[in-house]
Amino acid sequence: MAEKLGQGEVSIEDFQLAAAGKSLDVIILDVRTKEEAAAGKFPSAVNIPLDELSKRSGELSAAKTIYIHCSTGARAEMAYKQLLKDGFKAFFLVADVECNEKQECDVEG
Numbered sequence: 001m002a003e004k005l006g007q008g009e010v011s012i013e014d015f016q017l018a019a020a021g022k023s024l025d026v027i028i029l030d031v032r033t034k035e036e037a038a039a040g041k042f043p044s045a046v047n048i049p050l051d052e053l054s055k056r057s058g059e060l061s062a063a064k065t066i067y068i069h070c071s072t073g074a075r076a077e078m079a080y081k082q083l084l085k086d087g088f089k090a091f092f093l094v095a096d097v098e099c100n101e102k103q104e105c106d107v108e109g
Helices: 012-019 034-038 050-059 074-085
Strands: 026-030 065-069 087-093 097-098 105-109
Touching: 012 026, 012 065, 012 105, 050 065, 050 074, 065 074
Parallel strands: 026 065, 065 087
Antiparallel strands: 097 105
């Protein structure tokens, strides 16, 4: 049985398809710190740390859906609320995300 997603959540499966480049109309937004992203991130992800999001949201395309992640989902949910206020179509991932320097990431729900 599939887990029931909360409002604004993206499924791990849909997130991983987008992160693998299989959803061209989706932006993967990594709201972890620059240091966290430097240690490893999804190759296709855009890194805008949560504390910079309000002044850098213009770097994102409002024409695309945005899937947001951090390392657990807490910062991703905060970014989701911010982007909704700014008029973006966004969803956030609630999962543990760990990436290594080879740009390989594990996602566990």
